[in-house]
Amino acid sequence: MTALNDPLAAASPIGTDQTLRRRSLFAACGAHAVHDGLTDLIYVLLPIWQGQFGLSLAQVGLLRGAYSGTIAGLQLLASRAARRWGRERLLVGGTALAGLAYLLVGQAGGLGVLLVALMLGGLGASAQHPLASSLVTDSHEAGGGVKQALSQYNFAGDIGKTLIPGLVGLLLTVISWRASATLIGLLGISAAVLLWWLIPSQAVAALHAGKNPKAAAGEGSVTGLRALLATGTLDSAVRMGFLTFLPFLLQGKGAGSAGIGLALMLLFIGGAFGKLLCGYLGARIGMMKTVWLTETTTAVLIVLAVFLPQFALMALLPLLGLALNGTSSVLYGAVPELAGAGKREQAFALFYTGTIGAGALAPVLFGRLGDATGIPAAVMTLAAMLLLTVPLAWVVERAMDR
Missing domain, CATH: 1.20.1250.20 (MFS general substrate transporter like domains)
Known part of the structure; x- marks a missing residue:
């Protein structure tokens, strides 16, 4: 330069x-x-x-x-x-x-x-x-x-x-x-x-x-990186799947176009701050505890989104956005530790390929599921899928501690 x-x-x-x-x-x-x-x-x-x-x-x-x-x-x-x-x-x-x-x-x-x-x-x-x-x-x-x-x-x-x-x-x-x-x-x-x-x-x-002698050499962990990729893929798929269904959920509760637009804005505002805050939270309490907290919170709130009336759901959306998007910052932060020295760019590329690819496929796959089972059942399936990230986060944490 x-x-x-x-x-x-x-x-x-x-x-x-x-x-x-x-x-x-x-x-x-x-x-x-x-x-x-x-x-x-x-x-x-x-x-x-x-x-x-x-x-x-x-x-x-x-x-x-x-x-x-x-x-x-x-x-x-x-x-x-x-x-x-x-x-x-x-x-x-x-x-x-x-x-x-x-x-x-x-x-x-x-x-x-x-x-x-x-x-x-x-x-x-x-x-x-x-x-x-x-x-x-x-x-x-x-x-x-x-x-x-x-x-x-x-x-x-x-x-x-x-x-x-x-x-x-x-x-x-x-x-x-x-x-x-x-x-x-x-x-x-x-x-x-x-x-x-x-x-x-x-x-x-x-x-x-x-x-600076603090720079870490880092040998990396193939097992941990695979578990992290699986966690990020599931998280991204559920996030994009829920975003696909949310307007229809709101429509079923009586929301019009303006209400749906406001709901998405509330969700995205919460999501933006979730990415910022959860990265700091992960640095303080650890990756596994943060993922468990954000993913279980997201799963519970997604289930509540099916049953709550429109006004209550609107009030809940900033918190749901914070938990829904916050996990990604914690997962990104774990990539360097698991990649090893000299392999970070490739590891980040692999991670983003998986998450972006899952986000692109999720609306198609879950859309078909919604056609077959109905939107409430499909949304509940998303919440159940999200809980699979809990044991995967434990595998990632073990690999990082070695």
Whole structure:
């Protein structure tokens, strides 16, 4: 990175470990916010594209799947490519590519160009989760606080999901969707330039990590990592399955469109703070106890959601969101300890591939279950599935204690 060439590093403010940690965390949080915002922006634009280009629902689903499917499928490849070309180059280049994809979206004249643009955007976004997560881990390991830093990183993603789609929603009242997409594309490219300046070079990061003897070598645990992946996959599948059924649950209790929108907002607000708070809780009472607390609480609240009247359910949703989303920060924090030195980017890529893939499949699989058994029975099944994470968390904890 030109701003952080080695001859200047020792004399500049980045020469302090604290500054290195802050810049790394800020860069990772910024990348997460931008990429998650660009990903969820598609939900705002899909209805517009359907009307503009006369798309069927199957074609709408194809567009959404093109972005998320490319992200899920290429994360392992991105982690391998980072070892050859460097984490900074891939993270910056991926962010720039995601921005360029939205510039192309703004020029699209039909389904074909949109599909290509969204696949390019997914290609760029596939680098973010594994590389930004490992950037946070590597920069904070020597001084401690990895789990807390990862919880802040996850919180930033939810902020991006809220701000960028909300910003475009406001822009669409005054300018066209093409102009809005172009502006967001420029935002992505600007974020890439900022990351290029902000991310510490690997040489500087390695120099400062080597100065601190607290840095752990970590041999990792294959068994523990598999159990963690299974836990994260189940957690993600249940979360996305419940989000699929919640509007229909509320509709059955008499909620209209405005009520459903308010309910989702309450759930997401609770979820954002859950990602932040549970990371700190996990660092204090341990991963296993936190997962047991959040997952059993989530299971109980999901069951209550079936039987409570509309007003009581609405009041419960922020707490449900906190527990539903909070587990993920605790699980992310366990990845570095189980991966072992030199394998973190690959471990994060594998973990995110599993969780994002489960989140993509869950609405389809549980939707079929809901068709066959009814929504209340399907939701109760989700709660029962979530309890499978309790013994898996015990396996993870044992692997971390070795």
